[in-house]
Amino acid sequence: MTDLPNDPDGWAAFFSRFETIVFVANSEAADVAELRRRHGAGTLFVFFNKVYKVLSAPFEGESLLVARSSSAGANIVYRREVETVCGFFREPGFHGILNLRARPFERLSEARQFGQRSVGHIDLCEAFAGFYPQDYAPTTGFALAVWLSEASPDRKIVLAGFSAERSERWKLFHDHDWTFEQIVLRLMARSGRIEMIGGRTPAPLDAIARRFPDIDPRDVALVATEVLAARQEGTNRAVDRLYSIVKPLTGLDGLFRRLKPKTRKQRLAEAGK
Structure with a gap:
């Protein structure tokens, strides 16, 4: 052993x-x-x-x-x-x-x-x-x-x-x-x-860099970051709209979670303190 x-x-x-x-x-x-x-x-x-x-x-x-x-x-x-x-x-x-x-x-x-x-x-x-x-x-x-x-x-x-x-x-x-x-x-x-x-x-940015060897790889990364940032902002707006729809349900969810009995993990964590 x-x-x-x-x-x-x-x-x-x-x-x-x-x-x-x-x-x-x-x-x-x-x-x-x-x-x-x-x-x-x-x-x-x-x-x-x-x-x-x-x-x-x-x-x-x-x-x-x-x-x-x-x-x-x-x-x-x-x-x-x-x-x-x-x-x-x-x-x-x-x-x-x-x-x-x-x-x-x-x-x-x-x-x-x-x-x-x-x-x-x-x-x-x-x-x-x-x-x-x-x-x-x-x-x-x-x-x-x-x-x-x-x-x-x-x-x-x-x-x-x-x-x-x-x-x-x-x-x-x-x-x-x-x-x-x-x-x-x-x-x-x-x-x-x-x-x-x-x-x-395979990393798509690597493929782009190989296809266009005359373009600096740092420029490829910079443009990719700009595109991802724009797409992320669009996603954030969609999430905000969805949240406004489901927001009334979060109060009920919080209530039900408070009523649930503590898990064994939570009891052991409290005992360890």
């Missing part, structure tokens, strides 16, 4: 043992079987939270499970999914669980709450303070990938299925700034800091 660290420096040393680290998003765009064929020995596969979204059978390769915390503790702990999720991994390849937090209000869970398996913790709050938009929380994969690219820049980091697109089966949560994350990740990919595969269509 692997002894896992509880500080960023220790985790940087842990990841440095592998030539390649593949982050597998909980997305239909992530093809685990193809990832296994493409990346062989010396690769660590990193999974996140509800791995049953991408795994249908036990994973026997070198692997690590990252469990994100909320105000109620690790999500898989308060949802009582630890055994279900960990049932998808097999030793000796499975190294254990990394419990991560990236916002001050998030609370790490004690190692004993994850059962009889190796557990380590990492606090990335300072790494994203003043960088990530304040009203949102970074997604788990984004937080760990950005931190690792800076803490261990000589590692090959592959992001699989990080499309930030809602699928027919799985939704996106508004807790995260998906636009900000895609900008950062695509800039990192263009600079060679990471590799992104799965779920990405």
Whole structure:
């Protein structure tokens, strides 16, 4: 059983043992079987939270499970999914669980709450303070990938299925700034800091720049920004009209929400305070 660290420096040393680290998003765009064929020995596969979204059978390769915390503790702990999720991994390849937090209000869970398996913790709050938009929380994969690219820049980091697109089966949560994350990740990919595969269509601006090589790519980006801004303003006007129609319903919605009993997550968060 692997002894896992509880500080960023220790985790940087842990990841440095592998030539390649593949982050597998909980997305239909992530093809685990193809990832296994493409990346062989010396690769660590990193999974996140509800791995049953991408795994249908036990994973026997070198692997690590990252469990994100909320105000109620690790999500898989308060949802009582630890055994279900960990049932998808097999030793000796499975190294254990990394419990991560990236916002001050998030609370790490004690190692004993994850059962009889190796557990380590990492606090990335300072790494994203003043960088990530304040009203949102970074997604788990984004937080760990950005931190690792800076803490261990000589590692090959592959992001699989990080499309930030809602699928027919799985939704996106508004807790995260998906636009900000895609900008950062695509800039990192263009600079060679990471590799992104799965779920990405060819960038249309790149195609425009190739078609008109005599035009400065910066002009292409500037015009594209102007067009997007105009379209966004049109969307905002349409949303305002829709809101004026549904506004009377928001009062009823607020009333019903206040009458709903508190969820288990809310009770655990209050108890943790």
